[in-house]
Amino acid sequence: MEFFSKIFYGNTITDWCIALCILLGSFIITKLFYWLFANVIKKITSKTKTTLDDVLVDKLEKPIIYFILILGYWISIHWLNSSDWAENILPNLEKIASLALFINITSVISKVVDALFSEVVMPITEKTEGEFDDQLIPVIRKGIRAIIWILGIIVSLDNVGFDIAAMIAGLGIGGLALALAAQDSVKNIFAGIMIFLDKPFKMRDRIQISGFDGIVEEVGIRSTRIRTLEGRIVTIPNCTFTDNSVINVTSQPALKIKLNLGLTYDTDENQMQKALDIIGEIVSENSSIVEENYFAGFNQFGDFSLNILFIYYIKPDAHWLDSQTVISKEVLKRFNAENLEFAFPTQTIFKKEIK
Structure with a gap:
């Protein structure tokens, strides 16, 4: 047909x-691959013993889809090969395709390395006795990913015609400004190195710092993440640990618990002794308490109660809150069974009649 033979921007309508069909075809192929991943490949990998293939499939699914789209884009622009097109527009479109391709390849390499760390390296380090490798591996993992992306971007820019040498030389001009802007980051990085060397805490330790109390979940090169007792994640710059005192709760040999029990003034001597005996029995029966270090005694005549001071220590391997709950419930249960009444604030008022 004559219409399809017409020239439009140096190429025929045909x-x-x-x-355009090549470009649309690449979109159709991506839909097909999405279906294959969801209904065939993932079902196959889910039946294998290892989880590495499952992780690789999840991480490589999108890069493969992007590669198909980039390939379709590349073929379609090269189909339009007239001289005018080639001289004016094609080189720029080729650069875009090349840049997208190299970034996609970089993403694939980064995701594969990340999967190897998460599914191969980290399970091995978790089986070791030391904690140092557990802290170091996440830092190495992030460092390698950063290096891969830096090299990938450099290669991508060099491939599309940027003068990398000139760009690196130009960094020297702005180096001072960059250094001033990155003071805090550099400070945090050095602080992170000091944390690795000094080891004030390790992964899964409970620490207290700057008003935060929680479990260490990740120690990074720039910041550390802890999960507070309320369940929130707090990201703390590493320089905070070098500038402030850190309390490592986990490192203490035992957790001291101080409990004040107030009985009513109706309590007699025998009942008071019974209360102390009950506390001793609870301590001897509870494996989470350091038995030889507990103290219990009638220590005070309060304003409205006869006070018993009960001090005990929870072993490091026992959960601090669960242990307190069990002991407090047992005290309540046994005191109630023996009719030992807990006191609450009361006042006795004497009225004097004046004649």
Whole structure:
């Protein structure tokens, strides 16, 4: 047909239609691959013993889809090969395709390395006795990913015609400004190195710092993440640990618990002794308490109660809150069974009649 033979921007309408069909075809193929991943490949990998293939499939699914789209884009622009097109527009489109391709390849390499760390390296380090490798591996993992992306971006820019040497030389001019802007980051990085060397805490330790109390979940090169007792994640710059005192709760040999029990003034001597005996029995029966270090005694005549001071220590391997709950419930249960009444604030008022 004469219409399809017409020239439009240096190419026939037929060539433009073919290029468009190639581009649309790449979209259709991506939909097909999405279906294959969801209904075939993932089902196959889910039946294998290892989880590495499952992780690789999840991480490589999108890069493969992007590669198909980039390939379709590349073929379609090369189908339009007239001289005017080639001289004016094609080089720029080729650079875009090349840049996208190299970034996609970089993403694939980064995701594969990340999967190897998460599914191969980290399970091995978790089986070791030391904690140092558990802290170091996440830092190495992030460092390698950063290096991969830096190299990938450099190669991508060099491939599309940027003068990398000139860009690196230009960094020297702005180096001072960059250094001033990155003072805090550099400070945090050095603080992170000091944390690794000094080891004031390790992964899964409970620490207290700057008003935060929680479990260490990740120690990074710039910051450390802890999960507070309320369940919130707090990211703390590493310089905070070098500038402030850190209390490592986990490192203490035992957790001291101080409990004040107030009985009513109706309590007699025998009942008071019974209360102390009950506390001793609870301590001897509870494996989470350091038995030889507990103290219990009638220590005070309060304003409205006869006070018993009960001090005990929870072993490091026992959960601090669960242990307190069990002991407090047992005290309540046994005191109630023996009719030992807990006191609450009361006042006795004497009225004197004046004649």
